[in-house]
Amino acid sequence: MNKIPEIQFKPADEIKAFQEKLLNVQLAYLQTNSAFYQKMFADYNIDINRIKTIEDLKQIPVTTKTDLQLHNQQFLCVNKNKIIDYVTTSGTLGNPVTFGLTSNDLDRLSYNEYLSFTTAGCTPDDILQLMTTIDRRFMAGLAYFLGARELGMGIARVGNGIPELQWDTINRIHPTCGMVVPSFLIKLIEFAEKNNINYNHSSLRKCVCIGEALRNQDFTLNTLGRRIHDKWPELQLHSTYASTEMQSSFTECSELCGGHLQPELIIVEFLDDDNNPVAQGEAGEVTITTLGVEGMPLLRFKTGDICYHHTEPCACGRNTIRLCPVLGRKGQMIKYKGTTLYPPALFDILDSIPAVINYVIEVYTNDLGTDEILIRVGSEVKSEAFEKEIKDLFRSKVRVAPTISFESAEYISKIQMPPMSRKTIKFIDLR
Secondary structure, eight states: OOOOOOGGOOOOHHHHHHHHHHHHHHHHHHHOOHHHHHHHHTTTTTOGGGGSSSSSGGGSOOBBBHHHHGGGGGOOSSSSSEEEEEEEEOTTTOOOOOEEEHHHHHHHHHOOOOOHHTTTTTTTOEEEESOOOOTOOOHHHHHHHHHHHHHHHEEEOOOSOHHHHHHHHHHHHOSSEEOHHHHHHHHHHHHHHHOOOOOOSSSSOOEEESSSSOOOOSSSSSSHHHHHHHHEEEEEEEEEETTTTTTTEEEOOOOOOSSEEEEETTTEEEEHHHHHHHOTSSOOOEEESSSSSSSOOOOSSSEEEEEEEESOOOSSOOOEEOOOOOOGGGGGGGEEETEOHHHHHHHHHHTTOTTEEEEEEEEEEEESEEEEEEEEESSSSSOOOHHHHHHHHHHHHOOOOEEEEEHHHHHOOOOOOOOTTTTTOOOOOOO
């Protein structure tokens, strides 16, 4: 993969023209090699030679998670003896989907994270502490390792959990950057405080954070982000957004105002329920077309994630599209007492309550056929007054109050991390 990150700094019309050339190559590849897209093009009488621009993509139907689940092998574009690495999606919205990556795909994955780390300001002088799993069929963990290696950073592969081992690694190896789920930073801080570790004077100066939002839609820190920053102001927090399906990521630069598109790796659209593009300032479903993927490329794949986006130039000099923090997943939208909610808004409220140790939000269908919300709260405080305090906070923030059930923090922890999970589960949809 040629290192051409300068395309991010070109004028927007040049970026678009550059992407459209790559799109034509990708369409031809799909026409030749993808059983799924060959059938789609035939069924809908699609002439790929008429797809010249990103706007022309609207002539092509979208691809959904259901398509991937029902026709998984039809997306494979190479013989199986070309597959080097097998991974699966996390299965948040259904059964996990298998993806196969070729050697070239692994090179592309490495290049993506090279771009991600450089966007966040990392250099070969940095040492990365990898606080995510590199196994369990998890694409991202391997991607972080490959990208850091591509950049020339030193790497400490600690994996997730075990605060004591994390701090031993920090004290022993002196990493400057962490790759981490942000809520785990709270656990690192708590361990440090209990063990008299001066974390603000540690070597760690920056973290690239995955899996949880750090910012509000105006890019100010949300509750989780503020909790970390208030305790550890020396630590700079960069958000990144990615998924197995897109095999690429959107990462915040030094301006911390949205994740930047990598133009040579992916085309992104923001679509409404009728698959029409939304304007800037309107929320739309992130819909991606991969560029340069060899094993299982995707065309107009609707991720399920609802986002706002920005197209104006960034102060860092890049002219690429930027994604705002994810509002929520379309499949997880809750209609509760006339109010539309997404789980991240509920997470933000619960994260702001000091006496809440941990929690799980359950949504189910009640006898009337409407959504009901039960929040299982792990806390040492279990009084009626505390329950009222939580409900009043919900009413003030989102106008409705869910049902609260107090449990032990140990019980909640077991729910959050079942044996087969590689992510902390905070939302369970039983509808």
